[in-house]
Amino acid sequence: MTTIQIDHVSRWYRNVVAVNDITMTIGPGVTGLLGPNGAGKSTLIALMSGFLAPSTGTVTLDGDPLWRNEQVYREIGLVPEREALFDYLTGRQFVVANAELHGLPDPGAAAQRALALIEMTDAQDRTISTYSKGMKQRIKMASALVHDPSVLLLDEPFNGMDPRQRIHLMELLRTMGAEGRTVLFSSHILEEVEQVARQIEVVVAGRHAASGDFGAIRRLMTDRPNRFVLRTSDDRTMASALLADASVRGARLRSEGGIELEASDFGRFSEVLPRLAREHGIRLHEVTPTDESLESVFAYLVST
Incomplete structure (x- = not known):
């Protein structure tokens, strides 16, 4: 060997x-x-x-x-x-x-x-x-x-x-x-x-x-925190609803519109987001990951 x-x-x-x-x-x-x-x-x-x-x-x-x-x-x-x-x-x-x-x-x-x-x-x-x-x-x-x-x-x-x-x-x-x-x-x-x-x-x-x-x-x-920018028809209500769920670590309303969000459980978040939008009658205009580069993924590994 x-x-x-x-x-x-x-x-x-x-x-x-x-x-x-x-x-x-x-x-x-x-x-x-x-x-x-x-x-x-x-x-x-x-x-x-x-x-x-x-x-x-x-x-x-x-x-x-x-x-x-x-x-x-x-x-x-x-x-x-x-x-x-x-x-x-x-x-x-x-x-x-x-x-x-x-x-x-x-x-x-x-x-x-x-x-x-x-x-x-x-x-x-x-x-x-x-x-x-x-x-x-x-x-x-x-x-x-x-x-x-x-x-x-x-x-x-x-x-x-x-x-x-x-x-x-x-x-x-x-x-x-x-x-x-x-x-x-x-x-x-x-x-x-x-x-x-x-x-x-x-x-x-x-x-x-x-x-x-x-x-x-x-x-x-995949279990690392994931960050997204959301644009919806009602950002304030959407942010409040998401913050109440255990899959979301934090959310902040942006001055230029939209929500900056950090999800700690991506699998659960991907299920919760569309369900909450339907329940509150909110339209999702954009869901964009902001840290999907390999560099950010590996940087998280180094810090753990």
Whole structure:
């Protein structure tokens, strides 16, 4: 069982702290690394792949340090977010070159297996410069899999993929996790993680905000206070009626019209609001969430 252990790791660039005292364990199966853009996900993946040294703390693979340990690359496949590709090569040439770098006994055969696995054999003889964003993602995937690694690290792998490509990659990651490989992929989209990973690690502003199975993380996110702006035909009566219900934490009439409202139980609030409007003969003109960005969701997780 191949395991990556991150122990009290920080990484900074001069005065900028990219990762702040993070401890987590990534084991066999599929793990989703979830967080908004700029949260430190790419830095963590660079640390896990041995391409970046921690400023403090340790990152190990089955107890062996990853930094300056070239032997670990036999076990790790990396799909970076940035497209550091040689556009003048064909897809097949690119994958074969990586197989040769790994010293595989039959680079051509290994490349063909990897290309078939990610369904790129039809486009293997085209130059990479002609590939779409999704195709470039897939050729990077083939390159990462060519040496059959036990650990696969993917940084935002679904970016630029069409629906069919996304479904295929999701199935592939699930299969690899079921085979006992250690698979970690980053995303800023909760629904992507939901469809592939059960174990989730959440990072926000370089900090480890939450860890657990998907159900527990989803509950943390959906049970947080939700804020809305309501516009109705009778704001004062609507605000009074809502404040009497346990699902509403607070409500304030706005000087420009409308109600600013905070709901502590979103499920109950979504049922109570239309019922109270009907009972009081009030028309709802607008119900707008004001804090639905991922940043606000994750900020709540950090504060809990």
